[in-house]
Amino acid sequence: MRRWLAAALTVAFVGTAEAAPDKLECLAPAKPGGGFDLTCQLLRLSLQNAKLVSQPVAVNYMEGGVGAVAYNHVVGTRPADPGLVVAASSGSALLIAQKKFGAHDENAVRWLAALGADYGVLAVSADSPYKSLKELGEAFKANPSSLPVGGGGAIGSQDWMKAAIFAKAVGVDPKSMRYAALEGGGAVLTALQGGHVKIGSGDAAEMAALHKAGQVRILAVMSEERLPGDLADVPTAKEQGLDLVWTIWRGYYMGPKVSDADYAWWVDLLKKLTATPEFAAERQARGLFPFTKIGPDFVQQVKADVARFRELAKEAGLM
């Protein structure tokens, strides 16, 4: 769903360094209820609870092309809006790397910050004979076609990529995977439980509850260190000898012509915000793990990610 305040309303107000923009808006480039909505709600609720700004952040929606429409919209129509941030994720970087984001590349906007992250996981059903990633990897290498993989996105999506780097790491050609592109993470969980696919590729937060309830078994989290909470007993892929890391950061970008002063205002605000206990509570409530990169750090992260994804896509034969 895409809605926006009339583009120009805000253009008239060119903020100064100290002054907050007149209107704060977080644009979620999707329908309500998805990951981008969650990213905007994190900003809205934590700013509200920490009482750092006097006015609420309005959350609006602009569905289309997994964020491509909003990206074009910001670059083309609202490039200098000081109060507008747009939700993005590592998935956006992956699309940019594959040139699926329209005409613009990663340098077309000002990347603001990432305020949390989720991590890739590989899971099997609760009654699967495989108890560790190592066992799964051996079986997969021996006979990839006996273990169909399910993910919540098409070939080239994050879920496919997670499975592909696993395949590559155990010596299987990603192209020979029997991969079913299902309709979102929920469908992966039901397909795993129903035995329609044998390996599920997904996100930690989404799968944690069913792992805890014993309905699926997460074999590895694709993070540098073990994750806190329900998944504390799940070893990382690295611990099991496979160097697989997939960080799904959730962050924001701004228009390309936003002034340095306005950008600095936001950087400053988010630095203050991320130090508050209210923010930590909201981040946890949204199912996100700590991952804070603000300003130049984040710009570097995005550029490194796009470069890495471009490399991965080439290796996997996607481009």
Add this chain to the structure above:
Amino acid sequence: MARGEGGAGFAARVPALVLLALALAYGFEASRIEYAFSSDPLGPRAFPLGLAGVLALLAIAWFVRPGPAEPWPRGTLLLQVVGLVALAFLAAWLFDRAGFLIAMGLFGAGVASMFRATPLQAIVTGVAQALLWWLVFAKGLRIPLPVGSWFTGS
């Protein structure tokens, strides 16, 4: 309802030819879909290509037996139908530029007068409905509606 069965003239068959052309264009585009690879044996082209074939066959069948259809509007009626469509596209064009209130006010008044409102009735219904729906959506449902880029200068 006019009958166009059997001995229908060529004019009744033109739509079938248009559909055939569209089916072929669709099939041609389908054959050019670019993709790296697909994990299923069918791939992204098979389904649309098959459909294009089916559509082409159906278009030919339709050409042979056009079946009954309603007569097309002529004269002033044709002008009115085209006028209403043009007005709708104009309203869409104005929507961002002149804003919701003006675009829909004009559109509403235009449509009302086509449906035999007096000029006064047309203006009142256009203005009143634009305001009413703006209140319901922008204020009630909080869905932001365009104010008009012409007035805000971007």
Add this chain to the structure above:
Amino acid sequence: MSLDYLWTGFAVALQWQNLLFGLVGCFLGTMVGALPAIGPINGIALLLPLAYTLGVPAESTMILLAGVYYGAEYGGRISSILLNVPGDAGAVMTALDGNPMARQGRGAEALALSGIASFVGGMLSVLGLTLFAPLLGRLAIGFGPAEYFVLMVFAFATLTSMVGEQPIKTMIGAAIGLALTTIGLDPTSGAYRFTFDEPELHDGIEFIILVIGLFSISEVLLLLEQQHRGTLQVLAIGRGFPSLATLRACLGAMLRGTGIGFVIGVLPGTGASVASAVSYTTEKRLSDREGTFGKGDPRGLAAPEAANNAAAGGAFVPMLTLGVPGSGTTAVMLGALLLYNIQPGPQLFTERPEIAGGLVASMYVGNLLLLALNLPLVQLFVRMLLLPNWILLPGILTLAFLGVYSTYASTLSIVIMLAIGVVGYLLRKLGFDLAPVILGFVLGKVMETNLRNALAISGGELGILFESTICQVLWALALLVLVAPLLLRRRATSS
């Protein structure tokens, strides 16, 4: 599973403030449903942050949102019946017989009948949810790509009932609907199909844009012609209530619609639009001996109305038992639970019975409230028909613009909607029905995606489509639907 949670739930749902929340939700839902193109998701997305910010407790919020969700299913039929302009995705089939009824001066009766059918579908599906939720959860899990594909084969088998006097045009309509689903991102290979480098087309043609364009715009153009020719009818509103004989005649249709709608609603991969489509085509296939369907047969109204409400209830099954959303709207409600830090899933019934039970109990209460709310409102709604066209039609067109814009916020989407509207007008002039286009569109994507996923899993072997019991049952049902009317006819002639 014991039903203790439900008693807890009724204790929660019957508290006066929760009754009030339910009533407010039902009323707002009816209203957003009644506006063409504005669905429950808009209402819920609006109310959720509001309720959370105001500190409304979780169980009350869920009751409020469930009311909106249910209310919208009731409200969606109003403009379908009265104006031939569907209010939301689930109400497209309602127009097929509902609008002819209104044109025959039975508008009030049609509204009342659809309210009753909605009540039957809604109530029985909550009962089904209460009694069989865990079992149904297992059924939902049993559906993989192969099973969904065969389900679509079954749906297409029922679609043969739509073949009327002009079979070629019916088939062309369905093929056009199928072709429209191929626009956008191919969900399997990730390729962009027919998008012409336009990001607005990456997600394809949205169902609601298709529905608004095809129905609203073409309807207004046709009315303009009828006015010019002087054939424009002044519609009578008629008396308010269906006769007992009509209700008795519709009972079977309602029960079958409920059954079909509920099962299809339970499956996470299909929703209210598929449910109402399949129930309508099945009912036509089974009951339409005199060829009255599509010409104002009350059974053709009762079946899809019962089905879309039953599907709305069924969609809660995967959400409550598996923690997986069963539809777009339940996805938002799932988000609502997460907002309150509540993890949906089977443990919800034991760990938070006031939420799971309150939600289920509120559905019983909500359906009763909606029936009580809707029957008296019939007389009010039906008066819409008394408005002169120069007031009504600008309203329909403005809402068509708003419906598209509020969802996709782009004027290109409006232009696409208008273009589809012109095509819809041309098709209707050429003697096409619009229903096959909608049916092809609703079923096409599910069919292609699941066939290809099934073949991806099997490595190209077709055996996977016949392997499971569910597949075999569905193939058998598809055959039955194709053959049954022939057998029935033979029996009728031989006796």
